[in-house]
Amino acid sequence: MSELVILKNVQNRSLLTIEDYLDVGGYRALKKALFEMNPEQVIEEVKKSGLRGRGGAGFPTGMKWSFIPKNIDKPRYMVVNADESEPGTCKDRVIIEKNPFLLMEGITISSYAIGSKSCYLYIRGEYYDQAMILKKVIEDAYKHGYFGKNIMGSGYDLDIYLHRGAGAYICGEETGLLESLEGKKGWPRLKPPFPAVSGLYGCPTVVNNVETLSAVGPIIEKGGDWYASLGTPKNGGTRLFSVSGHVNRPGNYELPMGTPLRTIIYDIAGGMKDNKKLKAVIPGGSSVPVLTKDEIDVKMDFDSVAAIGSLLGSGGVVVMNEDTCMVKALLRITRFYAHESCGQCTPCREGTTWLKRILQRVYDGEARLRDLDDLMDIAFNMMGTTICALSDAAAMPVRSYIQKFRKEFEYHAQHKCCDVTPVKV
Amino acid sequence: MPTITINQKSTTVPDGTTIIQAAEQLDIEIPRYCYHPGLSIAGSCRMCLVEIENMPKLQPSCNTRVTEGMVVQTNTEKVKDAVSGVLEFLLTNHPLDCPVCDQAGECYLQEYYMKFGLYDSRMDENKTKRHKAEVIGPHVMLDTERCVLCSRCVRFVREVSCSNEIGIFNRGGQSEIRLLPGKALENNYSGNVVDICPVGALTDRDFRFQCRVWYLNKVNSVCNGCSRGCNITIEVNRQRPHHGEGRRVMRLKPRFNPEVNQWWICDEGRYGYGFIDAPSRILQPRFKKEWEYETLHWSWAVEYASRLISQVRESSGVNSIVVIASTQLTNEDLFVIRKLFGEDLGIHQIDYRLPEQNPSEGDNFLLRADRNPNTRGAEAIILEEQGYSLEQAIGAGGTEEFKLLYVFEQDLVKKLGMETANRFLECFESVIYQGSNENGTSVLADIVLPSATYAEVDGTFTNFEGKVQRIHQAVEPLGDSFPTWQIVARLAKAIGRPFSYECAEDVFADLAQRVVEFENLSYEKIGDQGGKLDEVSRVRA
Numbered sequence: 001m002s003e004l005v006i007l008k009n010v011q012n013r014s015l016l017t018i019e020d021y022l023d024v025g026g027y028r029a030l031k032k033a034l035f036e037m038n039p040e041q042v043i044e045e046v047k048k049s050g051l052r053g054r055g056g057a058g059f060p061t062g063m064k065w066s067f068i069p070k071n072i073d074k075p076r077y078m079v080v081n082a083d084e085s086e087p088g089t090c091k092d093r094v095i096i097e098k099n100p101f102l103l104m105e106g107i108t109i110s111s112y113a114i115g116s117k118s119c120y121l122y123i124r125g126e127y128y129d130q131a132m133i134l135k136k137v138i139e140d141a142y143k144h145g146y147f148g149k150n151i152m153g154s155g156y157d158l159d160i161y162l163h164r165g166a167g168a169y170i171c172g173e174e175t176g177l178l179e180s181l182e183g184k185k186g187w188p189r190l191k192p193p194f195p196a197v198s199g200l201y202g203c204p205t206v207v208n209n210v211e212t213l214s215a216v217g218p219i220i221e222k223g224g225d226w227y228a229s230l231g232t233p234k235n236g237g238t239r240l241f242s243v244s245g246h247v248n249r250p251g252n253y254e255l256p257m258g259t260p261l262r263t264i265i266y267d268i269a270g271g272m273k274d275n276k277k278l279k280a281v282i283p284g285g286s287s288v289p290v291l292t293k294d295e296i297d298v299k300m301d302f303d304s305v306a307a308i309g310s311l312l313g314s315g316g317v318v319v320m321n322e323d324t325c326m327v328k329a330l331l332r333i334t335r336f337y338a339h340e341s342c343g344q345c346t347p348c349r350e351g352t353t354w355l356k357r358i359l360q361r362v363y364d365g366e367a368r369l370r371d372l373d374d375l376m377d378i379a380f381n382m383m384g385t386t387i388c389a390l391s392d393a394a395a396m397p398v399r400s401y402i403q404k405f406r407k408e409f410e411y412h413a414q415h416k417c418c419d420v421t422p423v424k425v
Numbered sequence: 426m427p428t429i430t431i432n433q434k435s436t437t438v439p440d441g442t443t444i445i446q447a448a449e450q451l452d453i454e455i456p457r458y459c460y461h462p463g464l465s466i467a468g469s470c471r472m473c474l475v476e477i478e479n480m481p482k483l484q485p486s487c488n489t490r491v492t493e494g495m496v497v498q499t500n501t502e503k504v505k506d507a508v509s510g511v512l513e514f515l516l517t518n519h520p521l522d523c524p525v526c527d528q529a530g531e532c533y534l535q536e537y538y539m540k541f542g543l544y545d546s547r548m549d550e551n552k553t554k555r556h557k558a559e560v561i562g563p564h565v566m567l568d569t570e571r572c573v574l575c576s577r578c579v580r581f582v583r584e585v586s587c588s589n590e591i592g593i594f595n596r597g598g599q600s601e602i603r604l605l606p607g608k609a610l611e612n613n614y615s616g617n618v619v620d621i622c623p624v625g626a627l628t629d630r631d632f633r634f635q636c637r638v639w640y641l642n643k644v645n646s647v648c649n650g651c652s653r654g655c656n657i658t659i660e661v662n663r664q665r666p667h668h669g670e671g672r673r674v675m676r677l678k679p680r681f682n683p684e685v686n687q688w689w690i691c692d693e694g695r696y697g698y699g700f701i702d703a704p705s706r707i708l709q710p711r712f713k714k715e716w717e718y719e720t721l722h723w724s725w726a727v728e729y730a731s732r733l734i735s736q737v738r739e740s741s742g743v744n745s746i747v748v749i750a751s752t753q754l755t756n757e758d759l760f761v762i763r764k765l766f767g768e769d770l771g772i773h774q775i776d777y778r779l780p781e782q783n784p785s786e787g788d789n790f791l792l793r794a795d796r797n798p799n800t801r802g803a804e805a806i807i808l809e810e811q812g813y814s815l816e817q818a819i820g821a822g823g824t825e826e827f828k829l830l831y832v833f834e835q836d837l838v839k840k841l842g843m844e845t846a847n848r849f850l851e852c853f854e855s856v857i858y859q860g861s862n863e864n865g866t867s868v869l870a871d872i873v874l875p876s877a878t879y880a881e882v883d884g885t886f887t888n889f890e891g892k893v894q895r896i897h898q899a900v901e902p903l904g905d906s907f908p909t910w911q912i913v914a915r916l917a918k919a920i921g922r923p924f925s926y927e928c929a930e931d932v933f934a935d936l937a938q939r940v941v942e943f944e945n946l947s948y949e950k951i952g953d954q955g956g957k958l959d960e961v962s963r964v965r966a
């Protein structure tokens with residue numbers, strides 16, 4: 001078994017009380033950061049670790065923090081993105097359920113690094129139980145002096161506020177999240193200005209994912225070089241993969257960056273269920289281009305997956321066997337994005353709905369061959385033309401599914417039925 | 426001051442200028458729906474995408490500031506494809522009901538399709554059904570199927586009228602402009618959302634189905650509704666007289682003037698043009714004979730009125746004549762009144778100030794409490810030499826000497842109240858009324874002379890800030906009416922003191938020589954955007 005960072009100590013139990021957490025050496029990293037390091041040193045250490053944003057975009061975390069302007073008399077905000085809503089992803093949930101204090105410690109260290117005295121934790125509305133856990137954890141941490149005034153006697157103050165979202169996918173986009181947090185409709189903001197300059201309430205803000213922040217404590221405790229050595233070059237550390245679909249052991253697995261996808265499917269997740277053949281894999285949540293069975297030797301780190309034309313995204317690995325209808329799979333995904341488009345930008349608002357309608361027709365066996373080219377072209381027009389990445393997220397699957405499984409789509413169009421599991425028309 | 430090159434054309438612009446603004450300076454058209462210079466940047470329509478050198482993705486030109494040495498292309502294949510792609514998206518669920526849409530002819534979906542689209546439609550799905558033809562306020566109609574969700578109207582009610590009646594509801598493809606619960610779009614600036622709507626989603630109830638826009642002639646003018654002097658275009662139907670129940674003036678639209686009204690006008694001004702073609706217009710001169718009116722030919726009317734003025738002046742002296750001018754009149758009109766009655770006939774009892782029984786209120790944006798367009802001009806022209814106070818005369822109940830009252834435009838009955846007005850009018854043996862529409866005073870007058878409205882004349886108004894602005898003749902004077910200054914000039918000729926003016930510009934040239942505050946102005950200098958009175962000279966004088 002490879003070295004664990006985030007799920008260490010919680011393989012067989014959950015650390016839900018502060019006593020349990022302190023027993024396994026919790027808050028040592030915070031102590032180190034507050035008493036032995038200044039904020040710049042914390043940022044340097046995180047830069048050294050090669051930690052990249054685990055929300056999906058993979059932006060280097062240390063660099064994101066260093067964009068916060070120095071010597072500004074506005075408050076700075078740390079915002080925790082726990083709006084985990086990418087289909088196929090449930091890694092943040094397991095952190096909150098099993099090791100919430102690790103997240104709290106990471107939040108405090110990171111807030112210290114960017115000089116923030118207030119932190120907002122935005123959790124998706126559907127995570128009710130998890131929000132209740134966090135509520136208790138935050139109360140506990142306050143009680144023991146790990147939040148509030150003068151944390152651990154260091155003179156550093158930090159307040160944290162828990163905010164439950166109302167269920168929109170788009171509020172996981174960092175500026176959509178900020179709008180929602182401000183009490184407005186979750187419409188992503190036009191950039192520039194970026195949140196580091198003008199974020200929450202117009203103040204410098206860092207938005208980080210739960211998994212990203214959870215890695216900060218161990219990085220400070222054991223050093224950036226140690227963390228970087230766990231992964232591949234420029235892709236430090238470990239990563240939580242949420243493996244789902246037609247495998248024997250679906251679940252959340254913490255693995256070093258760069259673990260081959262084949263290993264994840266056949267070793268870690270116990271191979272294909274019922275010994276069916278593998279057909280396709282989504283490597284990083286429903287929004288990324290799909291991989292075929294021939295592409296699973298890819299190393300699962302940001303750069304390697306990008307090199308073969310997909311994205312590591314949020315680490316939600318969805319495995320599909322030979323019985324899967326790719327048209328149906330794509331329709332399901334496209335329907336999701338049509339439902340979740342915020343409606344602000346034209347290409348996304350109109351494009352997602354249009355794609356959904358055509359795909360529905362293809363699935364229903366009412367397609368013409370022309371529709372496949374139209375789908376490709378509509379999806380192309382949606383890419384790179386909008387404020388946020390949702391439009392791309394909806395378009396990328398469409399293009400990759402049709403490119404890689406065109407025969408299936410053509411079969412649907414020509415035979416008015418599915419070649420995998422024939423549907424009644 | 427960075428320099429930018431767009432499509433090989435370079436210009437230097439102030440810091441903070443966006444690409445779309447720089448392109449406007451270079452006369453390069455970048456299509457846009459959500460961008461409006463008077464509103465905040467939304468950046469959501471994605472029509473204004475341009476290619477910037479060294480940037481991999483297309484950027485919205487409305488939100489990208491010019492940096493030194495920036496090189497931008499608006500006509501590459503990549504940009505053209507993106508723009509026509511966005512246009513295609515906008516039209517997927519559009520009902521394409523142009524034949525019954527008021528916006529047709531001035532619709533940016535039509536315009537940009539012809540310029541940047543010209544693709545064949547691929548949309549074979551059923552279009553989304555939405556709310557159609559909804560009355561959302563006293564002046565505005567909403568059709569959400571035609572809407573492109575540019576959010577201009579939403580930003581307008583948030584940022585300009587600050588009334589927040591509408592918003593975008595629902596999400597994604599279900600997004601729709603709706604009224605907020607319990608609200609209606611009934612602020613005094615609601616008509617502006619129709620102007621800024623780039624498509625036919627918001628239409629004007631007043632103009633709806635009255636006339637196709639391509640039959641309209643547009644003439645620059647200035648609103649006569651208050652002393653702000655908002656710049657407008659009067660839009661006139663000259664080609665299809667059977668449309669709109671014979672209305673000639675079909676609508677007023679605001680005209681951009683950064684110093685006066687920016688892009689906006691209030692609803693009171695916008696819909697206040699009804700009097701121009703109203704049945705209450707006075708179409709012929711007339712005089713009262715016993716209890717009946719007899720219409721007159723103009724030559725007789727002028728003869729009759731001028732003889733009356735001369736006789737009274739000779740028999741009873743100048744103190745027996747009172748002239749009530751009006752702040753609805755142009756500077757030119759006021760000047761000829763001053764010239765004939767004041768300077769030539771020596772009447773000093775000329776004033777325009779009537780005490781208001783029910784004074785109006787203004788707001789803190791455009792609408793002024795003073796609902797007259799030329800009070801400042803009257804102050805400069807009439808008050809310059811006269812010290813007469815009408816208010817005192819009315820307060821004192823008139824004098825024994827009063828014989829003849831000459832009223833321009835003003836309705837004494839409305840302003841003073843029936844009782845006071847009657848008491849004052851009864852002091853005089855005869856009353857001459859010169860105005861455009863019937864009112865409480867015109868029906869009491871002995872001689873009535875029909876004058877033209879502001880839409881029917883050339884001239885100038887001076888706004889409350891001393892800005893002199895041109896108005897142009899949009900339609901011919903209705904019936905036998907004439908511009909006020911021309912009627913006065915006819916009287917002057919009949920009295921034997923002819924003027925040598927051939928047009929309003931001649932009057933203004935004379936005015937500029939004779940009235941100290943106007944001394945540096947001419948029609949040429951005033952131009953389209955107005956010219957300022959020389960207020961310093963007044964102090965000096």
